[in-house]
Amino acid sequence: MSLSTSLADAKNLLSDLVARYRHRVDYLAIRLEEAEGTDILLRGNKVETLSEGISIGGQVRACYKGGWGFASFNRLSSLTEQVEAAIAAARLVGDEETTLASVEPIQASCHLPLSGTDPRQIPLIQKKALCSHYAEILRSVDDRITTTSVRYGDSAQRVILATSDGTLIEQSWVDLEMRFAATARNGETVQTGRETTGSRKAYEDLEQLDTQVQSAAQRAVEALALPPVKGNTYTVVIDPILAGLFVHEAFGHLSEADMIYENPDLMEVMTLGRRFGSPELQIFDGAAPEGHRGSYYYDDEGVPATTTQLIKDGVLVGRLHSRETAGKLGEAPTGNARCLNYHYPPLVRMTNTWIERGTTPVADLFHGIKEGVYARNWLGGMTNGEMFTFAAGEAWMIRDGKIAEPVRDVNLSGNVFTTLADIEAIGDDFYWDESGGCGKGGQNGLAVGCGGPSLRIRNVVVGGEALDEE
Structure with a gap:
């Protein structure tokens, strides 16, 4: 039939x-x-x-x-x-x-x-x-x-x-x-x-x-001909693609209410009203914006798509829900219950996740950095709870506020909460990356969108070992 x-x-x-x-x-x-x-x-x-x-x-x-x-x-x-x-x-x-x-x-x-x-x-x-x-x-x-x-x-x-x-x-x-x-x-x-x-x-x-x-x-x-980056802690400027990957992988999963509900330690960390970043930082997730890979009209429980603000002016104000997690935590459903296909039950999943564009002209993000790293695009990455490591697709040293020689094997590591607090400036550019396939609970390859502006972040651990794609 x-x-x-x-x-x-x-x-x-x-x-x-x-x-x-x-x-x-x-x-x-x-x-x-x-x-x-x-x-x-x-x-x-x-x-x-x-x-x-x-x-x-x-x-x-x-x-x-x-x-x-x-x-x-x-x-x-x-x-x-x-x-x-x-x-x-x-x-x-x-x-x-x-x-x-x-x-x-x-x-x-x-x-x-x-x-x-x-x-x-x-x-x-x-x-x-x-x-x-x-x-x-x-x-x-x-x-x-x-x-x-x-x-x-x-x-x-x-x-x-x-x-x-x-x-x-x-x-x-x-x-x-x-x-x-x-x-x-x-x-x-x-x-x-x-x-x-x-x-x-x-x-x-x-x-x-x-x-x-x-x-x-x-x-x-x-x-092949580039020198490997010298491992150190640097001020880093990342492009919108890496910013989108960061907000999805490092922060987005921690906003999924089933993760929070099942983990008392995470529930304590992810307390609504807690400050995570500067007043300029705004983070959203939602399937309501049209035309992206994580967009739809209704989730897999029949809840209408919404746009949920997760961080407002640097403060945690929301999280992503199924009807069950919303009911258990006494919050409104957000339309984030999704399944890959009929073989799997719906889980709380991100849709399109983004950091709102800021006000700093991109060229100004490099000002005053004596020695740092500029990283673009991504090769792979992994997250483990609050910790993340991402491999950049291409990278350059920053010297005296200017982009200098290219380097290879650039991996950026850190704790997501420390890193959010260490965002020094948010660029006035923005890019939607529609390349994402998200995995959770054995349901791999669910279509999502990620977006963001260029970011300047202090105290990022940069190491030189290559990572495979997740």
């Missing part, structure tokens, strides 16, 4: 099942999903993956006395049994109280609009040719390029969600992503350049990337 051919039937089926079983639990949600996608991976001049697929499936979530039951399935004929299985599981584990923030029931049908060509209209052979074209650019930059990879992925998802609160939503969107990497080798020295881009708007967004792809390979080659 295809959702597209029998949408009305599917909606009626879900509404009937919810009506029949709602009295047995405190909350019941049934989600059906149809997804269509392409996956291509070229490593060197070898095709490792070339596939198109369609999947149809669904999930049932039931809550009873605070206990959750979950069932996922890919045979619609087994839907009734799956509902009963999820209810049985919830009734088995529930022994407290179900606390879900209340929301208005919503009946809606919405589709995220495309501004150009739908990738599903493009033949697989044409997508493969695009990948081969970019792979050839990577290889042709220099004969010291030893390995290259080009990844292409697109997916179109259509979802129907029915809940025992009376919500019935149909929602659909298309997502595209490409990743490029080139590794150059000279004797023992190995350097990698990467570029990633994504879109929810048009296939055309992936067609004009020659310059970007070439620069990834050129950076790898040029870095």
